[in-house]
Amino acid sequence: MTETWLVTGGAGYIGAHVVRSLQAAGAEAVVIDDLSTGDLRRVEVPFVQADIADCELVADTLRRHRITGVVHLAADKQVEESMREPLTYYRRNVVNLMQLLTAMAQCEVDKLVFSSSAAVYGMVDSAQVREDHPTRPINPYGETKLVGEWLIRDQARATGLRYAALRYFNVAGTAAPELGDLGRTNLVPMVFDALARGEQPVIFGGQHPTPDGTCVRDFIHVQDLADAHVAAIAALDEPGAGHVFNVGCGRGYSVREVIEMVAEVSGRGITPRVGAARPGDPAMVVADTTHINATLGWRARHDLREMVNSAWRAQPRQLSAVRT
Template sequence: MDFAKPIRSGPVLVTGGAGYVGSHAVRCLQANDIDVVVVDNLSTGFERLISAPLEVCDLRDKEGLFDVMRRHKPRAVMHFAARCYVGESVRDPLGYYETNVIGAWNLLSCMKEVRCQTLVMSSTCAVYGVPQSLPIPDDHSRRPISPYGRSKLAVEFLAEDFSRAYGFRVGRLRYFNAAGASQDASIGELHEPETHVIPLVMRATQPGAQPFTIYGTDYDTPDGTCIRDYVHVEDLADAHLLALKRCEDHGGFACNLGTGRGFSVREVISSVERVTGLHVSYRTGDRREGDPPILVSGGRFAGDVLGWRPKRAELDRIVEDAWRFEQTQTSGGKAP
């Protein structure tokens, strides 16, 4: 066993740094004078979202990854790279386990080889499955109900075992619904296909666009639609910086990242109409299998121990930032 002191020099290697959450974390690290190198295969990410050195590399290519790690000698890794669509994971579990689990296994093995033992990793509230208690505490039982959630839980287990056996310091951050965009509207959510509620609702304000579908209007919630905890992507990025410091100074941990406040799908629609001044066209559909009625974070670790305070928790604020970014996509990259 090697419980060496953390390395304090070298860049932070960010896997999936060209993606939605990763690109905001890259910005946050750079704003705090931390060198970054991004590893991404650009399968769902975009080079234009980052201004950091980029190593185009697939995590499933262990040799390639090892070469990158050997050259950059990172002090720590932030791991975002993954496939993250629940529905797709049901149709293609092989692909999901390959990227999420084998990719993470390669990453942790290479870290061990180059003696980099600090890892901050994206996990998800999907590891909890159907909540047994609400709001969901940090130590809620983990019983995921999709291949996506199970693949992310497998990575948590892998990281926990590496911590016990090899002294890794791993921060496992279980996000709720990442949303919003950078305040300057230069980076934001560019998923294709888009599955997240806020961008889909915003698109349904456009003339000729597909109406937004509300899946399920008969849930046991005040207005019958699902309730989710939306967390601003810049707040998530701040949490990663705090998590890195916590891991380096005190060792690993696991916690939720949510605001503790939930909003229904109908409330999201109202917020988008308020912020944009446009009408959202929508229709109602049946419930989707595996959609719990309410997912809201009740975790206290992030606030009490990391000192994380979401600064952009208001739904309208999240939608405003997302909307400003969405408009840059149709106005040649300039914020309106």
């Protein structure tokens, strides 16, 4: 019997890629999304427009579509915004997860893949961070993701829920132009947006304790990330399964290096402006991916050039056609 997975936030940038990867693996998918940031044009599977805070509606969706498991992506994710609006983040990322877990328990749906974040680590004092590194988030966004992991772990102990929490690092690129990142909160689309407006991109902070003074991050191609969800699902067959995985490339790039790659791929001259550091931004976070490599046989296949190049090709023609 074919499994059917409910993807919360499945009309979003990452969610749409996860849906396609599920289908490529032979599973069926149903999307639930409130379309606050998602795009319905990305959805080609059964769709329910709703907020997952509506426990009764979520439970009805689980029953009606005979859902096998849930991939939970719906969440707010802007670090700076979370510093200004912590109550919103706790409501959207923690309370809504509680509602989802309640609906799953009522319907006896016992498999969950959770979208967590490298933000749970906070300031990192090592070249790479492993899953057993102390979790000391320094912003409300990271705190809500860590609390989400705790909620899921405790619900698993109480009910036998099988789960995998995927700690995403910085996501970039696209598998198809129509699935490109429409937001302007991730670094690569932020740079593209500045170029489209005829402005120079802003680097937030140039005095970090890193080789060039700008933040260093591990970037992961969105298709690799989507494939990691499918690999994680395969690890949930055994009773009592409970996993936490870093999902990254295991290589760090500074913000300045990423902007230089955008300049190289686009053929445009870019002289970024250095602004003030953003509250809640750690200087460096790079994944140790040994655990996911060994346990799931998964590893990232795309490098930074491929991420930036695929994202550039997905840009509006009037921008990508310009060369200066």
